[in-house]
Amino acid sequence: MSTKVLGIDLGTTNSVVAIIEDGQPRIIPVGGERLLPSVVGLDSNGSLLVGRHAYNQWGIAPERTVRSIKRLMGSGKRAEMAGTSYTPQEISAFILRRIREAAAAYLGEDVQRAVITVPAYFNEPQRQATIEAGEIAGLQVERILNEPTAAALAYGYGRDNGSEPLRVLVYDLGGGTFDVSIIELDGEIVDVIATAGNNHLGGDDFDQRLADLLADEFERDHKIDLRQNHQAWARLWRAAEEAKIELSSLPYATINLEYIVADKKGRPLHIQREIERQEFEGLISDLLDGTLDAIDQALTDAKLGADDLDRVLLVGGSTRIPAVWSLVTEHLDQEPHAEIDPDAAVALGAAVQAGIVAGEKIDAILVDVTPFSLGLETATISRGRLKDDHFVPLIRRNSAVPVQKSEMFNTIFPGQHAIHVKVYQGENSIASENVLLGDFMFDELKPNRGDGLTEVTVNFQLDINGILNVTVIDRAGRKQISEQMKASRQRLSPEDIAQSQAKLALTYAGAEDEDEDEVVVDPGVHALLERAAKILAAPGVDAELAADISEVVIAIREAVQDGDDEAVEERCDELIDLLFEAEE
Numbered sequence: 001m002s003t004k005v006l007g008i009d010l011g012t013t014n015s016v017v018a019i020i021e022d023g024q025p026r027i028i029p030v031g032g033e034r035l036l037p038s039v040v041g042l043d044s045n046g047s048l049l050v051g052r053h054a055y056n057q058w059g060i061a062p063e064r065t066v067r068s069i070k071r072l073m074g075s076g077k078r079a080e081m082a083g084t085s086y087t088p089q090e091i092s093a094f095i096l097r098r099i100r101e102a103a104a105a106y107l108g109e110d111v112q113r114a115v116i117t118v119p120a121y122f123n124e125p126q127r128q129a130t131i132e133a134g135e136i137a138g139l140q141v142e143r144i145l146n147e148p149t150a151a152a153l154a155y156g157y158g159r160d161n162g163s164e165p166l167r168v169l170v171y172d173l174g175g176g177t178f179d180v181s182i183i184e185l186d187g188e189i190v191d192v193i194a195t196a197g198n199n200h201l202g203g204d205d206f207d208q209r210l211a212d213l214l215a216d217e218f219e220r221d222h223k224i225d226l227r228q229n230h231q232a233w234a235r236l237w238r239a240a241e242e243a244k245i246e247l248s249s250l251p252y253a254t255i256n257l258e259y260i261v262a263d264k265k266g267r268p269l270h271i272q273r274e275i276e277r278q279e280f281e282g283l284i285s286d287l288l289d290g291t292l293d294a295i296d297q298a299l300t301d302a303k304l305g306a307d308d309l310d311r312v313l314l315v316g317g318s319t320r321i322p323a324v325w326s327l328v329t330e331h332l333d334q335e336p337h338a339e340i341d342p343d344a345a346v347a348l349g350a351a352v353q354a355g356i357v358a359g360e361k362i363d364a365i366l367v368d369v370t371p372f373s374l375g376l377e378t379a380t381i382s383r384g385r386l387k388d389d390h391f392v393p394l395i396r397r398n399s400a401v402p403v404q405k406s407e408m409f410n411t412i413f414p415g416q417h418a419i420h421v422k423v424y425q426g427e428n429s430i431a432s433e434n435v436l437l438g439d440f441m442f443d444e445l446k447p448n449r450g451d452g453l454t455e456v457t458v459n460f461q462l463d464i465n466g467i468l469n470v471t472v473i474d475r476a477g478r479k480q481i482s483e484q485m486k487a488s489r490q491r492l493s494p495e496d497i498a499q500s501q502a503k504l505a506l507t508y509a510g511a512e513d514e515d516e517d518e519v520v521v522d523p524g525v526h527a528l529l530e531r532a533a534k535i536l537a538a539p540g541v542d543a544e545l546a547a548d549i550s551e552v553v554i555a556i557r558e559a560v561q562d563g564d565d566e567a568v569e570e571r572c573d574e575l576i577d578l579l580f581e582a583e584e
Contacts, residue, residue, distance in 0.1 A: 005142055005358040006103055006114040007350030009150070010092060010130065011038055012070040013175025013203060014317070016347035017099045019107070020355035023362055025154070025348040029536065030102040032547030035343055040094045041065035042082040050098040059234030066091050068176050071200065073133075074126030089129050093136035100137060105554050108561075114139045115354040117346050119172075120146040120181045120195040142357045147172055148181035149190050150349030151315045154340055166310045171295070171328055171336065172346075174316035175203040178291060180298045182309075194302035196294040201287060203244065203318040209283045210240040214255065214273060222269055224261060232261045236271070247277045248320040251408035251457055276408070281323040288323055292331050312336035317343045325396070339400045373397045374460055374468060377422040377431035379412060386412070391424055391431040394460045406459040408475070411445065414452025418443035421458070423470055423485055437468065437485040448476040525560065528572055528579075529553060535582045542582070549578050 007025065009016045014035040017028045030036040031051055041054035042064045049057060049065075058065040064082045072079065072088040079086050096114075104110045116139075118130055127144050134141040148170035165186040172179050179197030183190060214236055215226045226232045239255045246253035253275050259268040281288075299305065312328065314336045319325070328336050340348065355362045374395040379388035394405045411419060419442050426434025445454045455475035462468050473480040532553050536546055552575045559567035 002107070002109045002111045002113075003358055004107065004109070004111045004113070005354035006099070006111050006139075007150075007347055007352070007354040008096065008099060008114050008116045009147070009347035009350060010070065010095065010116055010118075010133075011174060011346075012068050012177055014038055014343065015095055015099060016344055017103060018344070018347040018351035019103065019111075020351055020358070020360045020362060023360070025351035025355070025362075027344055027347065028099075028103050028106045029546070029550060030099060032536075032544070032550050036095065036099065036102075037067075038070065038095055039065060039067045040069070040081070040091050046082070048094065050094050059238060060231055062230055062234070068204065069095075071176060074123065074129040089133040089136055092130070092133035096134055096137035096139060100139060105550075108557060112138060112140055113142050113354075113357075115143045115145050115350045115357060116141055117145045117147045117150045117350050119177055119179050119197075119199065120148050120192050121179055121197060121199065143353065145350055145353050146181070146192055147315070147346045148179070148183055148192060148195070148313075150346045150353065151313050152183055152185060152190065152349065153352040154345045154349035155311075155313060155337065167304065167308060168311045168313060169295070169298070169309050169332070170313045170315055171291070171319065171324075172197075172315040173202060173291065173318040173324060175318065176200070177202050178294070178316075178318075180291070180294045182298050182302045182304065194298045196297040196301065198290070198294070201290070202316075203241070205287060206244055206280075206284045206318065206321075207237055207241045209287075210244060210275065210280060211237045213283060214240065214271060217273070218260075218269075218271060222263060224263070224269070226261065229261055235260060239271075243275050244280065244321075247275065247280050248322065249404055250277070250406045252276045277322070281321070284321075285323075288321075288327055291324075292327060295328075295331060306332045306334075309334070313345075314338040315342050315345045335396075335398075337398065339398055341400070370395060370397060370399050370401055370403070370462060372425045372435075373427055374423070374425050374437075374462065375431075376409075376458060377424060378409065381412060389431050391426070391429055391434055394458065395462055397427065399462075402461075402463045404459065404461045406457055408455055408457050410449070410456070411454045415447065416454065417445050419445065419456070419472075421470070421472055421483075423468070423483075438470075438483060440481065440483050442472045442479075442481055444479060445474060446476070446478065448474065525556065525568060525572060528575060529556065531579060532575060535579060545578065545582055549575065549582065552578060 004019060007018045015038050016035060018025050019028055027034050033052065036051045037055040039051065039054040039058060041049040041057045043049055054065055058067060066079045066081050069079060069088050069091040079088065079091055100111065114134060116130055116134055118127055130144060131141045151170050152168050165184050168183050168185065170181045170183065177199045178201040179195055181192050181195040183192050219225045226236055235257055239257055243253040243255050255271060255273045255275065257271040260271050261269055263269055309332065312332055312334055319338060319342050325336065352362055373393035375391055375393035378390050378392050379386055394407055395403055420439060421442055422439040423437045424431050424434040425437050428434050447454050449455060457473045457475065459471040460468060468485045469482060470485060471480060471482040532549055536549060552571055556568060556571045556575065559571060
């Protein structure tokens, strides 16, 4: 049996698996994707579906699909799927088994030991149910780890903190659950000293608010309630989820659903609706405000004030919503850390704990970030007077690179036909006190609002080399202009942050076992596999193409192990074609 230990974040919406390789925690892709949807289903032939395929089926066959099973763990309730009753442990075991299979394919060896994370508020029955799910999946659960503790470990806290204890508040807002935990780290001792939250609050609830808004508008216009038609409702819900994700980096998103249902005469009805970020954040403002109450409750229980906190960490995919960052910053009067991918932080921390269990050496983790905020000079009119020289950041300091953010702005005066775009780097609210990176004119504007003003979208795209591309587009899409600028960046020490960029690497079966015959890989094949690993690690790679590449890589490795040179050559030719497609 392998000595490796997996770190698994078994999430409500998505699950993630990571492992220590070369001293670093790395995400293991499942089906070519870093996030595995926590959805299980049976297709029309009774074949098992786990992850993306099950998620896609949910909209058309809910009776054969189960999602958000984590909310039922330890409850004694059961889930129905294709007429058969399953315990939450059994559904979770399907997910864990898929993870185990993906890890075996990635590593070239079966891994049967794991550290699995749970919310800090999980009670004993819920924790026991998680252990049982692992056992059903054939995993030996070495430890159940609290998610906030895992997040702290991902950032490197709990290791070499110095002589003084470190107090960290972890704000974890995921797809289905929310909790605030205050943990104290003293050397290798990590204690959760207070926790509060809501195990039925998360991104799913935000999706529902937006979907309900659209359903209410549709019912008002057409006298049809889409919530009574499961397929239509599922399509609307999914479109709402996609819009929510877009609004984390864009100022507005468009929902376009053709033929959502037919009217009484059989004529197709459609939904086309633009949602602005401000409108969406208004829909969920009461839910976000409620999370601040949980912060206060946790601080009260820990008998601490906000100024007693050494760090604030944002964890969970829903913390990408810009309003979350602003609310937490204002409420605690300190900027939270969100440098690690919020979807991956818990799994990476679980991998750190798994590495400790396995006795592996774990190196300090570094991450490239932008050390200063990047933004624009703006102006407003107050009491008839123009107030300019105000700095509005789009990309905040300590953002992991690469990163992209967009905001919407408008002209000041009706009929204004040009704007002067001035890009700054710094933290001062007075724009001119920061470093001017560059400026350019955006002219020939035409009003696109009823009040004679022109709305424009400004997009900042910062790459890994610190090159900032600024694009300005008028709201009607009639004109756009792009300029490239150089922004400074730095590599933070592990004392400040510790993060893995989830780089994917390929390992070979038997490479670490000196007692077995070593499999010799041809240098040309090795170079090709390394090239594939770099492609898979790159952000934005097409999911289907990544899955095809992963499948061929596995086939090549198996052929090498079998000594089948002809199959190796044939599969390498296939991989070359896929890599050329990915690199176009």
